Amino acid sequence: MSAPRLSPTTARPSSRRLWLGYAGVCTLTWGLFVLAGTEFQSGPWKIWEALLQSTMTLWAPMLLGTAVHPWMGWISRRSRPFWQLALLHAGAALLFSGVWLVLDYQLTQALFGTEHADAMLAQYILWRAIWGLIAYAALATGFGAVFSAQRARSLAIAAAQAESALARAELSVISGKLNPHFLFNTLNSLIALTRKDARAAEQALLRFSGMLRYVLDSKRSATDRVGLQQELDFVRDYLALEALRLGARLRVTWTLDDAVLQDEVPPLTLQPLVENCIVHGIAPRVQGGTIQISAQRDALNGGLNLCVQDDGEGCDPAQLEAERPGRSGIGLGALRRRFALDYDGRARLRVHTQPGAGFRVDLWIPQEA
Structure with a gap:
């Protein structure tokens, strides 16, 4: 060169x-x-x-x-x-x-x-x-x-x-990995639902079409940003689909600061985290569980603090550090790498978990003044 x-x-x-x-x-x-x-x-x-x-x-x-x-x-x-x-x-x-x-x-x-x-x-x-x-x-x-x-x-x-070009290319590949993973799980949910309730399946398909439009739009570029409100609406539709399958076993609590709803985030930031909570923390338990989603302004630096956690079984943190297949899942592993590359490496993703203590992911995303 x-x-x-x-x-x-x-x-x-x-x-x-x-x-x-x-x-x-x-x-x-x-x-x-x-x-x-x-x-x-x-x-x-x-x-x-x-x-x-x-x-x-x-x-x-x-x-x-x-x-x-x-x-x-x-x-x-x-x-x-x-x-x-x-x-x-x-x-x-x-x-x-x-x-x-x-x-x-x-x-x-x-x-x-x-x-x-x-x-x-x-x-x-x-x-x-x-x-x-x-x-x-x-x-x-x-x-x-x-x-x-x-x-x-x-x-x-x-x-x-060259490093920047490599990072952009890798970020595009990582972003592309998230979408098939999400689509595969959602289609499985819809197939199961059609056998139980045709009317509910029709409503779910309408939600799914809106979600698919969001996913396709978000594939324009790996560096695209969307409003947090759009991302949250997408997550609500996803949770509505999962609620049709899980029923009362899935409980969700929201803690949202209205001041951050117009902040910008990478598309498909929250959905993989919520999906991990459902797949590993809620669905395996007979009694189900609760997912907590919060979005707050960081008072020290003006960034956006996001948190997704469940009250499931959690896992050994050493398993995540070793990047073994398991609780980390495709979505979380891709997000970890994505946040290491995006925002010039300033964005942060931290995982907090212990066996029997649930699973929590904290995100910090910088915002332009």
Whole structure:
């Protein structure tokens, strides 16, 4: 996978910061040279002489440093063996020193004449060559670090984009798993009901058609949101269908805050939890049981607190942690993974259960301000 290219609006500020930083380093270096060559006891003349000497010494490598940047960019665009890199940098360092000497000689010749320029060249050629190699090494290291940081950032962005795409795809698959699971159980309930009461079955089919419309609409996208009121209406229809089968064995209590009914939730958030309560907590017991459903505003952070619990037999929490087949069911396992992926991982799902103590699932869903 190739690294993503930065857009022009992103690249310009980054390039501006780079050259502002380069100008700052050059200014700092020039200032240190001035201080190193200044003799304050000798008066203003020595200060001006230090300023002139520092400028004459550093203007050429500072100018040449701007050419090292594209050179390092060209080198960093493809990987090369170490020996090739060593040869390329050795040649570039010699060229850098040579051009520095030429520029320094021409400026000195233009200001003070050929004789003075020849004398200065003979006096400083060795040291200028050595300083040229050192200056090139410092510039190549600095610009190389910049390109390495940019490449690492591009790779991090590409990895984040790939992870996000994978999360969205996995979330779509998880959302798709919920619907067949629900449909299979509901159709079984309707088949059983048609053998007992045709009129009740007809009413149930009308409810079921409305539920099916909700399910089909919710499959538009895994990241779709629906109002909590819609989700609750869907759950009420589902419970009405199950009540036709379970009768008085199924009891439901609601604790709903009117202020949260317009909050948004992922579709099919509550129904799998209610289904688990019925399948594992209510239906196996002769006396049935009670399902409690609550929706409240979180006073601390403004999120939505949802709770679904039953007073059934519960189960061993270790069984859930091991993700073994059992009480967790397809719906709860998918919801757990769904909430780990959705809302950038901020949504929370917690399970509280013990053998003989019922089963409770708490959800916290963030809400936009």
